[in-house]
Amino acid sequence: MKYKAQILDKEGIRRALTRIAHEIIERNKGTEGLALIGIRRRGVPLAERLAAKILEIEGSTVPVGTLDITLYRDDLPTLDQQPLVHRTEVPFPVSDKKIVLVDDVIYTGRTIRAALDALMDLGRPRVIQLAVLVDRGHRELPIRADYVGKNVPTSRREVVAVRLQETDGEERVLILEKD
Amino acid sequence: MNWKRKDLLGLQNLSAEEIKLILDTAVPMKEILGRAIKKVPTLRGRTVVTLFYEPSTRTRTSFELAAKYLSADSVNISTSTSSVVKGETLKDTARTLAAMGADVVILRHPMAGAPNLLARTIRAAVINAGDGAHEHPTQALLDLFTVREKKGGLAGLNVAIIGDILHSRVARSNIWGFTKMGARVRICGPATMIPPEIEATGVQVCTRIEEALDGADVVMMLRIQLERQQRGLFPSIREYARLFGLNRERLALARSGALVMHPGPINRGVEIAPEVADGINSVINEQVTNGVAVRMALLYLLSGGGMPDA
Numbered sequence: 001m002k003y004k005a006q007i008l009d010k011e012g013i014r015r016a017l018t019r020i021a022h023e024i025i026e027r028n029k030g031t032e033g034l035a036l037i038g039i040r041r042r043g044v045p046l047a048e049r050l051a052a053k054i055l056e057i058e059g060s061t062v063p064v065g066t067l068d069i070t071l072y073r074d075d076l077p078t079l080d081q082q083p084l085v086h087r088t089e090v091p092f093p094v095s096d097k098k099i100v101l102v103d104d105v106i107y108t109g110r111t112i113r114a115a116l117d118a119l120m121d122l123g124r125p126r127v128i129q130l131a132v133l134v135d136r137g138h139r140e141l142p143i144r145a146d147y148v149g150k151n152v153p154t155s156r157r158e159v160v161a162v163r164l165q166e167t168d169g170e171e172r173v174l175i176l177e178k179d
Numbered sequence: 180m181n182w183k184r185k186d187l188l189g190l191q192n193l194s195a196e197e198i199k200l201i202l203d204t205a206v207p208m209k210e211i212l213g214r215a216i217k218k219v220p221t222l223r224g225r226t227v228v229t230l231f232y233e234p235s236t237r238t239r240t241s242f243e244l245a246a247k248y249l250s251a252d253s254v255n256i257s258t259s260t261s262s263v264v265k266g267e268t269l270k271d272t273a274r275t276l277a278a279m280g281a282d283v284v285i286l287r288h289p290m291a292g293a294p295n296l297l298a299r300t301i302r303a304a305v306i307n308a309g310d311g312a313h314e315h316p317t318q319a320l321l322d323l324f325t326v327r328e329k330k331g332g333l334a335g336l337n338v339a340i341i342g343d344i345l346h347s348r349v350a351r352s353n354i355w356g357f358t359k360m361g362a363r364v365r366i367c368g369p370a371t372m373i374p375p376e377i378e379a380t381g382v383q384v385c386t387r388i389e390e391a392l393d394g395a396d397v398v399m400m401l402r403i404q405l406e407r408q409q410r411g412l413f414p415s416i417r418e419y420a421r422l423f424g425l426n427r428e429r430l431a432l433a434r435s436g437a438l439v440m441h442p443g444p445i446n447r448g449v450e451i452a453p454e455v456a457d458g459i460n461s462v463i464n465e466q467v468t469n470g471v472a473v474r475m476a477l478l479y480l481l482s483g484g485g486m487p488d489a
Contacts, residue, residue, distance in 0.1 A: 071219040084200075084203070089210075122216075
């Protein structure tokens, strides 16, 4: 894979998340009944960071959960390598909550479809919103994000690589091109 | 690591890494069992057949529930109500099931090696649910899972397996499983029920139950198969209970917090005293719950992505 461009640096990621945190509070008129759920893997640290920012801004703690969508994927029979299943950890009831799903990149929309199914199996949230760090287009399903850190028009040959301190030891978002 | 095998026939040939993958996959499966809606769409459109040539309630039901929780279609065939009574061979029965589109066949059979024969015959994945006195890998996996969950790991633990080792496929699979995962296994039972040269598997043979229990972290009691005792491998049930039964006084020889396990069904008052079977050390009921989680993990691994169509 070939390096093409850097679209966000450490500061850029920080600013994008700060803005999203403000937007979440604004749109939901505070944090009453609010909860964040990160989609494994990189949605999880992003959800935790958003919760920390919301605490900083509003002074209230928002619960954070982790969703593993492997068992809900629609492409399992077509994969060469079977993905490892990880734990879903949502330590609060989701029913009647305002849930913000958090992921790093939205692309075809299939991951979010799977996440919506997984979430519905845990209960019946009042509303589900979606926050992503990068929207790279090419949707295959009628799904859009409510909060977007950065819109990046890409070609299908390109890959958006989000690197976070917690998972990758560095902090930036890159566009790579498949060889 | 990734799962590469088509079948699960026993623990003897599995690596410690493969066993770990199964146990790790069972952890998220157990989380699903704790939900209000115990169902995920993972195996939608797949068919799981349980083919049981011996009676069983818990293993068959456990597999059936595991399949249902993963949204697979499941069919049970008990041989007393099938064409097996008309003399159909195992191979032909299996070929018929495969032709009907079964993706996974779960076989219990009185003959050791029957699942291996089946695995070579059909393209569907085969899971051994107990073959003769050979192996019962899913029972051992749920035992390993239960111990790992309770003790935080398996390496270095002292595991005592007590009872009819000779006829026990559960014991055999557990010996392979625990030793591969780094635990020390001691076995104990009447001399007539200890297989010759069993030490070659790495276990320590104890003649007295007190010796086996001394410092044990896990005490696994085996069911005395009363229905198979016509040959008289010990003088009487009473004597067996007196010499090899687990009661509260004997359990005190094990480490404090030692786990008491039993694959069920229990002969209360024979191999295990009722107050021990129902006591605070007992994890017998959790073994049953964990059995479903482990079997879900296996169905996922054996019928998920990357498998050729049967």
